[in-house]
Amino acid sequence: MPPWSGLAEVWRLERLDATARRFLLAGRTASTSFDASPTICACFGVKSQAILSAIADGARSTEAIGAQLNAGTNCGSCLPELRRMIAAARAPQKAKADLPA
Numbered sequence: 439m440p441p442w443s444g445l446a447e448v449w450r451l452e453r454l455d456a457t458a459r460r461f462l463l464a465g466r467t468a469s470t471s472f473d474a475s476p477t478i479c480a481c482f483g484v485k486s487q488a489i490l491s492a493i494a495d496g497a498r499s500t501e502a503i504g505a506q507l508n509a510g511t512n513c514g515s516c517l518p519e520l521r522r523m524i525a526a527a528r529a530p531q532k533a534k535a536d537l538p539a
């Protein structure tokens with residue numbers, strides 16, 4: 439359930455558009471940024487966009503991503519995807535098209 443201030447924000451809207459409806463159903467407020475990118479690390483709910491941002495900010499190993507976002511630090515099943523995303527960032531022309539949005 440979003441905090442009361444978030445619900446009040448939604449009730450003030452004349453109509454709920456698709457984005458506002460998704461925020462409400464997801465229990466979030468529309469004022470928070472909604473990351474619709476695919477979830478890469480299911481254990482910690484870490485999305486592709488957050489991982490790509492971490493890589494762009496200098497995280498160039500699974501350990502660095504784990505330290506920053508916790509991704510890859512539990513069951514490890516997302517580690518191959520993290521490695522692929524890091525490799526794609528190192529060779530952007532070759533594999534950028536393969537990255538999840």
Ligand code: FES
Nearest residue numbers: 479480481512516
């Ligand atoms: S899915 Fe990422 S650590 Fe389990």
